[in-house]
Amino acid sequence: MLLQSRAVFALGLRMCSSHVIKGPLMDTARPSSDMSEFRKTFSKAKHIVIITGAGVSAESGVPTFRGENEKWRKWQSQDLATPEAFSRTPSRVWEFYHYRRELLLNKKPSAAHLAIAECEARLKKQGRSVVIITQCTDDLHRQAGSKHILRIHGSLMETRCVSCGHVTVNKRSPICAALKGKGAPGPDVADAQIPVDKLPRCDESDCHGLLRPNVVFFGETLDSHILTKVEKEMEICDLCLVVGASSIVYPAAMFGPRVASRGVPVAEFNTTATPKTEYFTYHFQGPCGTTLPPALAQHESEVIY
Secondary structure (H helix, E strand, C coil), X not given: CHHHHHHHHHHCECEECCCCCCCCCCCCCCCECCHHHHHHHHHHCCEEEEEECHHHHHCCCCCCCCHHHCEECCEEHHHHCCHHHHHHCHHHHHHHHHHHHHHHCCCCCCHHHHHHHHHHHHHHCCCCEEEEEECCCCCHHHHHCCCXXXXXXXXXXXXEEXXXXXXXXXXXXXCCHHHCCCCCCXXXXXXXXXXXXXXXXXXCCCCCCEEEXXXXXXXXXXXXXXXXXXXXXXXXXXXXXXXXCCCCEEXXXXXXXXHHCCCCCEEEEECCCCCCHHHCCEEEECCHHHHHHHHHCCCCCCCCC
């Protein structure tokens, strides 16, 4: 069973689902919202894992794939973020991602991003670790100052060549001349239908292949090297926070419950309950930028450096 579980985890297909997995993961007593109790648990933790989802970046004004931002023009966002869509209409998909990239260039870290970064830096001086496992494809954790970040869905500020596989940080604006002024999301905006040879191209010598955003499209396999690191962190952590995550995108939706199945405290910070709330020790409802800073602030027992 353990080997089977690891095989499924290693496969790591990015999937969106509202299916709720039932099973004996842990006692499903109602999670506590007692901040003072959480703070006692936090003060004793040596290896903290923080799993972040789109809700953290939404507080910075970054649109998600759901709700009012579920559509771009007349297309469902999740239908554009697929390898099949990129293969069929790379111009349309690049317009969609160009729009998202340009939005990100003007966003700043939220109070939650900053609280996580400050906590990581502070606890490092005490010989304690904080690792961020994020589903977000923006650069806001890094901008806030976080160092130990595992991006399971990749980064919009990176590109990957479909020919040679070269990955590079790419923050050019616009990313190519043909996309300048393109990507408007209005339902009546027509596709630009940019020729493939005018889309972003690889700068590696003798390549000039088509570039794609270095993100994990829906239906693609997550990076096995990243997943190996994620699994290691989940096995050694003694406290886990699930912050701004909907808990419906797999395999990330099972990260928190897997930690909880070891008897490790898991605290969820979200604006609403999620399909996995029942598995967790704590649940703090409200904007992450409001609930998280006091949760991660310096505890009275901490040694001051």
